[in-house]
Amino acid sequence: MNFENLLELIKTVSESKLTTLEYKDDEVRLKLSKEKEIQIRELALPIEEENSTPTCETKSPIETGKIIKSPLVGTFYVAPAEDAMPYVKVGDTIKSGQVLGIVEAMKLMNEIESECDGVIEEILVKNGEAVEYGQALFRIK
Secondary structure, three states: OOHHHHHHHHHHHHHOOOOEEEEEOOOOEEEEEEOOOEEEEEEEOOOOOOOOOOOEEEOOOOOOOEEEEOOOOEEEEOOOOOOOOOOOOOOOEEOOOOEEEEEEEOOEEEEEEOOOOEEEEEEOOOOOOEEOOOOEEEEEO
């Protein structure tokens, strides 16, 4: 990432409603957090290999089901367009690799795919809601 791109990224985040943004490429890992001002919280070279896809995690024995988490910061959408049917709803049977929703980040639409088979037990975020990295999106049984 060159300096002009970094400045443009900071400007875009500061003008948006986002509070946190993480960016990773082969050489740079950048995390911006907005409180009163944009602050560069972390910058490390090189990055360690991390799983950037949504994951299914088994919850504690008290809470049953698997959780699909957001792989990035952005805005969550249940459908590909405002007038379109949602990808899934509570009670739907899903397969691994099936699209469950979208997280929009920096004008890019990122499909959230299931990493496991199951049934949608709960959708944990609302359409149009801002989501954070690692935030629970779906509970799957």
